[in-house]
Amino acid sequence: MNRRSEKTLEEQLRLREKILGLGETSFRKSYYPELRVRLLELERFRFILDQISVGIIIIDPKTDTIVDLNQETCHLLKKQQKELRNMQLRGNPDNSVAWYARVQESDEGMVIIDNLPSDNGEPMALEITMHHAIFGGEEYRIAIIRDITRQRSAERTLIRTKDMFESVIRISSIQHAPEDDILSAALREAAALTQSSDAYCAILSPDESFFSISSSFDEIPAMERLSRADKNGPWERVIREGIPIIGENPEGMYLPISEGERVVAVISLKGKERPYDEFDLRVATYLGESLWQILLRRRAEEKLRELNEQLEERVFERTHELATLNNELEAFTYSVSHDLRAPLRSINGFSLAIQEDYGDELSGEAVEYLGRIRSASERMGTLIDDLLLLSRISRAELRRQEFSLSDLAHEVINEIQEQEPREHATVTIEEGIVVSADRGLMRSVLWNLLSNAWKFTSRKDSPEISFYSQKDGEKTTYIISDNGDGFDMAYEKKLFLPFSRLHTTDEFPGTGIGLATTARIIQKHHGEIHAEGKIGVGATFYFTLGTKEVTEYE
Amino acid sequence: MNEPVISKGTILLVEDNRDDELLTLRAFSKNRIANPIAVCRDGQEALDYLFARGSYAERRQEDLPVIILLDLKLPKVDGLEVLREIRSEEKTQLIPVIILTTSIEDEDVIGSYKLGANSYIRKPVDFTEFVEAVRTLGNYWLLLNTNPLPGTP
Numbered sequence: 001m002n003r004r005s006e007k008t009l010e011e012q013l014r015l016r017e018k019i020l021g022l023g024e025t026s027f028r029k030s031y032y033p034e035l036r037v038r039l040l041e042l043e044r045f046r047f048i049l050d051q052i053s054v055g056i057i058i059i060d061p062k063t064d065t066i067v068d069l070n071q072e073t074c075h076l077l078k079k080q081q082k083e084l085r086n087m088q089l090r091g092n093p094d095n096s097v098a099w100y101a102r103v104q105e106s107d108e109g110m111v112i113i114d115n116l117p118s119d120n121g122e123p124m125a126l127e128i129t130m131h132h133a134i135f136g137g138e139e140y141r142i143a144i145i146r147d148i149t150r151q152r153s154a155e156r157t158l159i160r161t162k163d164m165f166e167s168v169i170r171i172s173s174i175q176h177a178p179e180d181d182i183l184s185a186a187l188r189e190a191a192a193l194t195q196s197s198d199a200y201c202a203i204l205s206p207d208e209s210f211f212s213i214s215s216s217f218d219e220i221p222a223m224e225r226l227s228r229a230d231k232n233g234p235w236e237r238v239i240r241e242g243i244p245i246i247g248e249n250p251e252g253m254y255l256p257i258s259e260g261e262r263v264v265a266v267i268s269l270k271g272k273e274r275p276y277d278e279f280d281l282r283v284a285t286y287l288g289e290s291l292w293q294i295l296l297r298r299r300a301e302e303k304l305r306e307l308n309e310q311l312e313e314r315v316f317e318r319t320h321e322l323a324t325l326n327n328e329l330e331a332f333t334y335s336v337s338h339d340l341r342a343p344l345r346s347i348n349g350f351s352l353a354i355q356e357d358y359g360d361e362l363s364g365e366a367v368e369y370l371g372r373i374r375s376a377s378e379r380m381g382t383l384i385d386d387l388l389l390l391s392r393i394s395r396a397e398l399r400r401q402e403f404s405l406s407d408l409a410h411e412v413i414n415e416i417q418e419q420e421p422r423e424h425a426t427v428t429i430e431e432g433i434v435v436s437a438d439r440g441l442m443r444s445v446l447w448n449l450l451s452n453a454w455k456f457t458s459r460k461d462s463p464e465i466s467f468y469s470q471k472d473g474e475k476t477t478y479i480i481s482d483n484g485d486g487f488d489m490a491y492e493k494k495l496f497l498p499f500s501r502l503h504t505t506d507e508f509p510g511t512g513i514g515l516a517t518t519a520r521i522i523q524k525h526h527g528e529i530h531a532e533g534k535i536g537v538g539a540t541f542y543f544t545l546g547t548k549e550v551t552e553y554e
Numbered sequence: 555m556n557e558p559v560i561s562k563g564t565i566l567l568v569e570d571n572r573d574d575e576l577l578t579l580r581a582f583s584k585n586r587i588a589n590p591i592a593v594c595r596d597g598q599e600a601l602d603y604l605f606a607r608g609s610y611a612e613r614r615q616e617d618l619p620v621i622i623l624l625d626l627k628l629p630k631v632d633g634l635e636v637l638r639e640i641r642s643e644e645k646t647q648l649i650p651v652i653i654l655t656t657s658i659e660d661e662d663v664i665g666s667y668k669l670g671a672n673s674y675i676r677k678p679v680d681f682t683e684f685v686e687a688v689r690t691l692g693n694y695w696l697l698l699n700t701n702p703l704p705g706t707p
Binding site for chain 2: 338339341342343344345346348349350352353374377378380381388
C-alpha cells in the first residue's frame with residue numbers, strides 16, 4: 001500500500017510490548033491505561049509524520065545532530081534513514097545537508113536550493129525552513145523541507161513566457177529598419193530566449209528556388225542567397241515534412257514557419273548547452289510566427305506606401321494633362337470665336353453687296369436665295385456665340401452672392417418684352433425669392449427659361465407665364481411654367497443636350513444650346529433641373545440650387 | 555466753341571483679312587466717309603507706317619492718321635502689342651484707336667481698354683449691323699470739336 005509502511009503489524013506489536021515492558025497478556029490487563037492512550041497517540045503521529053509529503057528533521061542545537069526525521073526527508077535528501085539519524089550537521093561536507101549552514105545564517109530562517117539532481121533528470125528545488133521548539137524542557141530545532149520543484153518550474157515558465165512576449169513586442173516596435181535588421185534582431189531574441197549561441201532564419205524565395213539567409217550575428221551578409229541543393233539537410237526536411245526537428249547537440253533545433261499549408265521559412269537554433277526541449281520549441285515557434293506576421297505586415301505597409309506614391313504621381317500627371325487639355329481647349333475656343341466667324345461675315349456681307357449692287361439684274365428668286373444665304377450665316381453666327389457662351393460657363397468660376405431672384409426675373413422679362421413686345425401676355429412672378437448664387441449665370445438661366453416660355457407661348461391667344469418657388473423641408477425648387485406649345489415627355493432628356501431641338505427653326509427660332517447652357521449653370525451650382533410638358537398644354541421647368549456650404553469646398 | 559468739323563485726315567485700317575478689308579471699305583463708302591484710307595495687313599506694317607520706318611521710310615512722319623481701326627488677331631505683331639507701342643510713343647499716344655475684332659473674350663476686351671483703346675467693336679456677322687456700327691464710330695470719332703489731334707490749333 002504505502003512504501004513507507006515498512007514495519008509489519010507483528011513488528012509493531014512486539015515493539016509496543018518492549019516499550020511497556022510487559023507481555024501481551026499483561027498488556028491487556030494493564031493498569032496503565034493512560035500510558036496506553038499516550039502510546040497510541042504517539043503511534044498515530046509517527047504514522048502521519050511518515051506519510052506527509054513534507055520532510056521534517058528534529059535537530060539538537062547543542063550538538064547540531066539529527067535527533068529524529070520522517071520518511072519524506074530520506075526521499076527528498078536521497079539518503080537512508082540510518083545515514084541521516086544522528087548525523088552531525090555542522091561543517092558536514094555532504095552536499096545533501098549543505099543547506100544547514102545557510103539556513104542558520106539566513107535572516108528569514110529559510111533557504112531555497114535549486115538544481116538538485118533528481119531521478120528523472122529534471123532539476124529539483126527544495127525549500128527549507130528552520131523552526132524552534134521545546135520538548136520536555138529541552139530546546140530543539142525543527143527543519144521542514146518542502147519540494148518546490150513544480151512551483152519553481154511554473155515560475156520559470158512564466159518568466160520565459162514573459163521574456164518571450166517582451167521579445168515579440170521589441171521586434172514589432174522596430175520601425176524604419178530594413179527587413180534584414182528586423183530578422184537579425186528577432187533571431188538574437190530567439191537565441192537569448194532559448195540560451196542558444198546562434199540563430200538562423202532561411203526564408204524561401206517566392207518561386208521557392210533558393211533561401212534567403214539571415215542570422216543572429218552580423219557575419220553573414222544581409223539576406224545571403226543559399227541554393228537548395230542539400231536535399232537531405234535539416235532545412236529541406238523541415239520544408240518537406242512541415243514538422244520541427246529537435247536534435248541533440250550540436251545539430252540544434254529546426255522549426256517551420258507556415259503560411260496556411262505552406263512552409264515559408266525555417267528557423268534554426270544552435271549552441272545550447274543542454275538539449276533543446278519542448279519549451280524552447282514553443283518559444284521559438286511563437287517568436288517565429290510573430291516575426292512572420294510582422295514581416296508580412298511590413299511588406300503590406302511598404303506596398304501600400306508605394307501604391308500611394310504611385311497614385312500621387314498619377315494624380316499629378318493627370319492634373320498636368322488636364323491643365324494642358326484645358327489650355328488647348330481655351331486656345332480652340334479663342335480660335336473658334338475669331339476664325340469661324342470671319343468667313344460668315346464675308347458670306348453675309350458679299351451676299352448683301354450682290355443684292356444691293358446687282359439686285360436689278362437678278363431674278364426675284366436669286367435675290368430670295370441671297371437672303372436665305374444671309375440669314376443662314378446669321379444663324380451660324382448665333383450658334384457660334386451660344387457655343388462660346390456654353391464653353392465659357394463651363395470654365396467660369398462660380399461667384400455666389402445673395403440676391404433677389406424675383407427682381408432678376410422682372411428685369412429679364414422686361415428686356416424680353418422690349419425685344420419682342422406682346423400685348424396679351426400675363427406674367428406672374430413670386431416676390432421675395434432670395435437665393436445665394438452667381439448672379440451673372442442666374443441671369444443667363446432666367447433669360448433662357450423665360451425667353452423660351454415667351455417664345456413657345458407666341459401662338460397662344462392668352463399666354464401665361466409664371467415664376468414661383470416651392471419649399472420642401474430644406475430644399476427649395478424654383479419653377480417657371482407656361483401654357484405654350486409644350487413638348488412630348490418622351491424627349492425630356494434631349495431638351496438639355498446641346499443642339500437638340502424639339503421644334504423646327506421655322507416654327508420657333510433657336511440654336512438648341514440655351515437649355516444645355518442652363519443645365520450646365522445649374523450643375524455648377526450643384527443643383528438639378530428637369531422639365532415637364534404636354535403638347536399643346538404647356539411646359540414647366542423645375543430647378544434647384546445647391547447650398548452655399550457645398551460649393552465652398554470647390 | 556468751335557463748329558463741328560469733319561476731319562479729312564487719313565484713316566488707318568489694320569486688317570489682315572482681305573474680305574473684311576473690302577467690307578469695311580464698303581461700309582465706309584455706304585456711310586459716305588470719304589477720308590483717305592491706308593490699309594496695313596499686319597502689326598509690323600502698321601508700326602512701320604506710323605513711325606515711317608521700313609517700307610514706309612519715305613512717308614512724312616508728321617502725317618498721322620486721324621483714327622486707327624485695329625484688328626487684334628494679326629500676323630507678326632498682334633493687335634494688343636501694336637496698341638501698346640502706339641500708346642507708349644508720344645507722337646502717337648493721342649490718336650483714337652478703335653478695336654475692330656471678332657473676339658469677345660474678356661481678356662481681349664479688358665486688355666484693350668487697359669492698354670488705352672478708345673472703343674471696342676465686335677464685327678457682327680450681319681453686314682447691315684456692321685454698316686450701322688461704322689456709321690456710329692465715324693460720326694463720333696471723325697468729329698473734330700473735342701478731339702485734340704496733334705497738329706491742330
